Amino acid sequence: MRHHFILRIVAKLLIPLILLFGLYVQFHGDFGPGGGFQAGVIFGAGFILYALVFGVEKAGNVARLTIVRVMVAAGLLLYGSVGVVSLLLGGNYLDYSVLADDPVHGQHLGIFLIEVGVGITVAAVMITIFFTFASRGRS
């Protein structure tokens, strides 16, 4: 990897923009195209690009595998617990209208939370799958 100067510089310039774009897609999904799934994939792709250019070990220092593995489950748990909270507040499972005083605000909050959950799980799964494949090739 010592020789790929252009690749490394371009990757360094692009990765922050990719991650920023991922966050934009995540939080702008209510208004434009996008949402948790696409954002998670873009966010994961940023890390995968880093791992491709700088090596899997260095990428492992940035995104620790144990933390990423916890995030795989955390996103899904966040999604499911939004449903449990709406159950406890007297609504149906995943009925967000009861989450706030105003049903429209409740819907907004619920959709925001489950999109974040989707994004976390998708990004973590993409990173995990790539790392698992890549580290198997080395051993």
Add this chain to the structure above:
Amino acid sequence: MEHLIVIVLLSFLAITAVAVVMLHDLFAVVMLFGIYSLLTAAIFLVLDAVDVAFTEAAVGAGISTVLMLATLALTARKEKTSLRFAPIPLLVVTITGAALVYGTLDMPRYGDPTAAIHQHVAPDYLQRGPRETGIPNVVTSVLASYRGYDTLGEVTVIFTAGVGVMMLLGSSRRGTKRTRGKR
């Protein structure tokens, strides 16, 4: 003009598919799969399905290409070819293809307002969505709120895929040389 774009994209799609079948260099095949997904994303864009196009471009052209390249690094780059003629697979593929083409004959025309899909719950969502959820993008409100169970199921599928890959490939330190010889 739109018809012309769609025809060009679809013929590129067909050419790419034939090239994927004909080539034996798997690296080139993976690259062509990426191009195929990008063309599909462009077609979705022409059909005004921006959210689907977005996903197709990110997942199909981006992530799957990388994952298939990672798989190629673990296996061989050339396809093992057999020159033997196999009649049963050819028969199965022909019958399935014919059945699929026959199925499309019953489908409503593209953009037909009387099609079943536009009569059932879609008008209801379009009317209620912006009022009840306050979200301008109807796709998001349908996916996240009205079809929240389905999306939960999709996320569970992705979660299961991640866990499955971790369990199958992640434990490379355990049971080292013997199992690797068998592969």
